[in-house]
Amino acid sequence: MTDAISISVRTLVEHVYRSGSIDSRFRSQSTLLDGTRIHQMIQKTYQESDRKEVYLRAEVKAEDLSFIIDGRCDGLLFRDDEVVIDEIKSYSLLTEQIQQGGYPVHWAQAKLYAYMYARDNDLQEISVQLTYVHVDTLDKIYFKRNYHFTELEVFLGQIIVEYSPYANLLHEHRRNRNKSCKELAFPFDTYREGQRKLAGVVYKTIFDKKNLFAKAPTGIGKTISTLFPSVKAIGEGHLDKVFYLTAKTITRTTAEEAFKKMRACGLCMNTVTITAKDKVCFKDETNCQKDYCEFANGYYDRINGAILDILSNETAMTRDVIENYAKKHTVCPFEFSLDLAYAVDCIICDYNYVFDPRVSLKRLFEEQKKSAALLVDEAHNLVDRGREMFSSSINKDQFLQLKKEFKGINKEIVDAAGKLNAWFLALKKANSEKHEFTIDNLDEELIEHLLQFVIMTEQVLPTLTSQTLLEAYFTANHFLKMAEFVDEHYIIYVEKVKNDLTIKLFCMDPSKLLKQMGKGYRSKIFFSATLSPLSYYQDLLGGREDDYALSIPSPFSSDQVDVHIHPLSTRYRDRDKTKESIVSVIQSLIKSRPGNILIFFPSYQYLLAVYEEFKQQDDETKTIIQATGMTEAEREHFLGAFLPNQTETLLGFAVLGGIFSEGVDLIGDRLNGVVVVGVGLPQLCFERNLIKDHFNQRNKNGYDYAYVYPGMNKVLQAGGRLIRSEEDHGTIVLIDDRFLQRQYQQLLPPEWQQYTLGSPKHGLIL
DSSP: OOOEEEEEEHHHHHHGGGGGGGHHHTTTTTTTTHHHHHHHHHHHTSOOOEEEEEEEEEEETTEEEEEEEEEEEEEEEEEEEEEEEEEEEEESSOHHHHHTTOOHHHHHHHHHHHHHHHHHHTSEEEEEEEEEEETTOEEEEEEEEEEEEEHHHHHHHHHHHHHHHHHHHHHHHHHHHHHHHHHHOOOSSSOOOTTHHHHHHHHHHTTTTOOEEEEETTTTTTHHHHHHHHHHHHHHHSEEEEEEEEHHHHHHHHHHHHHHHHHTOOOOOOOEEOOOOHOOOOOSSSSOOTTTTTTTHHHHEEEEEEEHHHHHHHEEHHHHHHHHHHHTOOHHHHHHHHTTTOOOEEEEEEHHHOTTTTTHHHTTTTTTTGEEEEEETTTGGGGHHHHHHEEEEEEHHHHHHHHTTTTTTTTHHHHHHHHHHHHHHHHHHHTOSSSSEEEESSHHHHHHHHHHHHHHHHHGGGGHHHHHHHHHHHHHHHHHHHHTTOSSTTEEEEEETEEEEEEEEEEOOHHHHHHTTTTOSSSEEEETTTSSHHHHHHHTTOOOTTTTTEEEEOOOOGGGEEEEEOOOOOSSGGGHHHHHHHHHHHHHHHHHSSSSSEEESSSSHHHHHHHHHHHHOSSEEEEEEEEETOHHHHHHHHHTTTTTTTSSEEEEEEEESTTTTTOOOGGGGGEEEEESSSSOOOOOHHHHHHHHHHHHHTTHHHHHHIIIIIHHHHHHHHHHOOOTTTOOOOEEEEGGGGGGGHHTTTTSSSSSSSEEEEEEBBBBOO
C-alpha cells in the first residue's frame, strides 16, 4: 500500500526554491495585511468570466509515496482562447530578480497550479502570469509565459524528485512520532497535586478546539502539565504542531528540559528553539549583506542539505546544536532555525514570532494553524509585550541626522529627511509650551512624507551602506504599518525631550490585535502562576466568552511559608525617611532566619540607596547585587552564588519585575527567604496615566488596570521564587503599608493571607 503525504503547493515550492524569500534585511517588515489588501485589489479588476481563489488538487505517485498536492491559485483568467493562471505577489523592494523576470519560486508555484488545471481540463497549453504590486505605490509589473502540458508534467516530476528525500525523512519521523506520542506515559512517577487537573483541562481544550486561561501556582510544573497533553493530542491526531511561547530565555530552557525528560521515556519528537538574530549571529555586526557575511552569501544553495543533515541526526535542535550545524554547512543560524520550523513538531520561541505583525514566522504557518496549538507561558507578560509589539514611534533627530550625514552625498535623502524634520519643527513650534500632549489624528502630510521617504530609501539602499539610513527605513516602515491598525484602542501622543520630538502610536489595549494575530490556531492555552485577577487578563489578552478558565489552588501547605507584612511607606516621597527602617527589617530577618535571601526593589535607584545604607551598618554580611545590562554569564554567576547548605547568610539585591524575579528556580536550601519592598506599582508617568484614563472611560477601574494589577503581578512573581516544591520552606517579608489595604490584600494568594504583622519600630515579630 502506498502511503500518502498531503502538501500545499506553496510549502512544496518554498522548500525546493528557498531563494524566493525576500532579502533577509527586509523579511520581517512584510505583513499579511499588505498581501491580502493587494490580492483583493487586483482580483477586483478581473472580468466577470474570470475566477479567483480557485482550489486545485492533484495526486502524484513517486516510489513508495503518494503526494496529494493542493492549493488555491489567485486568479484564473479567460482571454479569447487562452487560459491564464494569475499569481499575485506584493513587494516593497524592487529587487534584481523582479526586474529580470520574477522569482523562480513564484514561477514554480504558478506552474504547479497550471499543471493541475490543465490536467483536470485536458488542456495542451496554458499561460502563466506573475503580477507584482508595490505595497505602497501600487505600481504593477507583469510577466507572462506560455507552457505546454508536457513541460509542466516534467517540471512537476523534477520538483517531486528534489522534495522526496525530505518527504521520506519527514514521513518516517511522523510515523514514529505518532506511535511514541500514543504510548508515552507521564514522565514522572506521580502527578503533583493539581497537575493532573491542569493536564486534563489542557487536553480537553485542544480536543474541543477552545482557548484556555489557566492560573496555576508556582512550582506545580506548568511546563510539563501543558506540553504532555499537547504531545498526547498529537498522538491522537488532533494536533500536528505545538508552539511553546515564552517571554524570557530561561523559560525556554525549562521547555527544552521537559522534552528531554519525555524523550528519555520514549518520545520521538523534533523541537527547535529560535533565538534572536543578534544573539546567534556569528559576525561582529549583524549585517546580512552577502559581501559581508559568508553565512548569508549562498545561504539558499546550502540550506536544504543542512536541514536534511540535522533532521537525520538530531531531535532537540537547541541553540548550541543549531550553531554547530550552521557552522558545518556555512548557513546563517537564525535563518536556519526559521527554516527548520517548517519541519519540526514543536517550536520553542518568543511571543513575537506569532503575535508581532512584523515578524515573518507567522506567515510560514498560515496553512498549518488549524492543526497547531499555542502554549503561552507566563502569559501575564503578554499584556505589556502586546502593547510594545503594536506600538510604534518616530522622532525628529533621526531625520536631522540623515540630513547631516548625506549632505553633499545624496540630494534625494537630504530632501526627504528635510521634509520630515521640517514637519517635526512645525509641530514643535505650534506646541512650544507643552512637553507631552496627545493629538486626535495622524497628519496626512506626515504619512505622505514617510511614504515618500520609504519609497526613496528602498531605491537607494541596495547601493548604499548606512546603518543610520537602514534604521530610519525600518522605523518609518514600521510606523506606517502600525498606522493601519490605529483605532479606539490607540492613542497618539507627542513627547518633547530637549530639542528632540517623538510621536508615538501607543496601543493601550492590545486585546483586539492579539486576538487577530492568534486567529486560526486550533487552541490557545494562556497559563501563569500570577494570572490574577483572571478577568483582567482575559480582557486584555483577547479572551472570548466561550473560553475555558481554570484556577488551581496551591498544592503547597501554608505551613511551608511564613509571611510577614511590615507597614512602612515605600512611596517615592518617603523612601529617604524609611530606608533605615527597611535595613532594620532586613537585619532582624537575617538574625532570626539566616540563609540565602533575595530582596526585591521597585527600581534600581531605590535598590542602590538601601544597599548603601545596609553596607554602612553591616559590612560583614555577604551580599551580591544585580547590575544593569548583565550578560548571561553574569546572570549565571549571580544565581550560582545561591548554594545549598551554606553556613553564612547571603543577601541578593535585585529589581522587582527584573531578570531574577521570574522563571528562576532556586530549589530547596538555595533560597530561604524573599523580601519584597513596595507593591510594585509602575512609576507614575504620562503613558500609564493614558492607560488609566482609557479604561476609566470604558467603565473599568483604570487605576487598577494601569498600576495595581501590573504592580502586584511583580510582587507575586518575586514571592513565587521561594516555594518551588513540597520540601521547600521559607519566609516572605512584604514591606509596604498598602499590603494591609483591601485593594491589595485581595490579590495576595490564600497561603500568604495568614501573615504576621511586623512592628513599625522593632522590626519583624519572628
